[in-house]
Amino acid sequence: MIRAIFFAAGLAILSLPALAATQAEAEAAIAAAQAAESAAVAAKAAWTTTETALTQARKALADGKWDEAIAAANEALAQAKLSVEQANEQKASWRNAVFR
Amino acid sequence: MIKSSLRDRFALARNVACALLLLAAAPAKAADEKIDPEADRRALQAFFFAKFPNVAKDDFGNGPYAVNAEMRKQWKEIMEFPPYELALDEGHAEWEKPFANGKHYADCFDNKGEGVRQTYPRFIAETGQVETLEGAINRCRVENGEKPLDPMTGVMASLAAVMSESSRGKPFAIAIPDDPRALAAYERGKEFFYSRKGQLGVSCASCHMSPAGERMRGDILAPALGILAAMPIYRSDWGSMGTSIRRISTCSSQTRAVPLKPDDEDYRNVEYFLSYMSNGIPIVGPGTRP
Numbered sequence: 310m311i312r313a314i315f316f317a318a319g320l321a322i323l324s325l326p327a328l329a330a331t332q333a334e335a336e337a338a339i340a341a342a343q344a345a346e347s348a349a350v351a352a353k354a355a356w357t358t359t360e361t362a363l364t365q366a367r368k369a370l371a372d373g374k375w376d377e378a379i380a381a382a383n384e385a386l387a388q389a390k391l392s393v394e395q396a397n398e399q400k401a402s403w404r405n406a407v408f409r
Numbered sequence: 410m411i412k413s414s415l416r417d418r419f420a421l422a423r424n425v426a427c428a429l430l431l432l433a434a435a436p437a438k439a440a441d442e443k444i445d446p447e448a449d450r451r452a453l454q455a456f457f458f459a460k461f462p463n464v465a466k467d468d469f470g471n472g473p474y475a476v477n478a479e480m481r482k483q484w485k486e487i488m489e490f491p492p493y494e495l496a497l498d499e500g501h502a503e504w505e506k507p508f509a510n511g512k513h514y515a516d517c518f519d520n521k522g523e524g525v526r527q528t529y530p531r532f533i534a535e536t537g538q539v540e541t542l543e544g545a546i547n548r549c550r551v552e553n554g555e556k557p558l559d560p561m562t563g564v565m566a567s568l569a570a571v572m573s574e575s576s577r578g579k580p581f582a583i584a585i586p587d588d589p590r591a592l593a594a595y596e597r598g599k600e601f602f603y604s605r606k607g608q609l610g611v612s613c614a615s616c617h618m619s620p621a622g623e624r625m626r627g628d629i630l631a632p633a634l635g636i637l638a639a640m641p642i643y644r645s646d647w648g649s650m651g652t653s654i655r656r657i658s659t660c661s662s663q664t665r666a667v668p669l670k671p672d673d674e675d676y677r678n679v680e681y682f683l684s685y686m687s688n689g690i691p692i693v694g695p696g697t698r699p
Contacts, residue, residue, distance in 0.1 A: 355667035360667065388608065396606075399605055403603045404442070407603050409452055
């Protein structure tokens, strides 16, 4: 039992560095989100909420809060992708909404 | 913020899923469907005449004031001192002032710019694109060696107000010339109007077709028919004048879409579509809005 607890504690300690995000990871997440958002803007599909999340990510980065930066950047990335999907989906389906 | 946006995302995903289901249920209403602006216009006007049997045809340009009695009462009071009068004064002064080369705005327009606003936007064969009233004013400036104006507000709105005033009572008379590029521009404008956008996943039609006349937060939704007839407007909420494109841009933001550039082709095309839909509805601008 005691050995199991030490084992678990050891595991937890070993995995700690992997859990705590680094600045480099936060920067990479923001860069990925920004690239996706630029693509959304180019497709005229961009959402204001994506840009809000990106701004939050940059602020967290500036404040040294890497985890928060990554969470917001991932949110922005997901939204940027959804916005482009929305535009593509609408290209196929807008006619169904036409009043007739 | 992130939490609520996640919720919205699920709502969006649901909407998209519903749309896909609908798509599957309504087997491809032929993508090669014929482009018939006149049939579209008749259908849209019939829809609004039936929806608002008590609104006179000539009144549709007054938007919220045409479809809501309470708002109409407030409007009568506001109109004792119309808040766009200052803009008209500024616009008339600017209109008379010669450019550095001695030419005037009047030299750029049919009939010296008098009573022609109802024919804008126009399809321009040389560029193969739609030009709005504000686009024409800026082209006039540039061709005469002047800098273009901000197309959203300020002096541009004042000039548009002057041109609208001289067209008051003249019904929209938008032409779609017999040119496949003009028809395509019309069709892209229609696509823009009916396409769901922004993080809210709503289209212009989502707010300005069936729900017209209903209250959205503090506002009464204007019907799509005649929706540009009162432009430019003094809007209390802005505390200043705004052109068509300022209003449309504001609506884009309301859907949580990043607004396009003011002279983006999509915006010009949607103005072309909406103005064509309003053929026969008289210009009432400049207007005032809460």
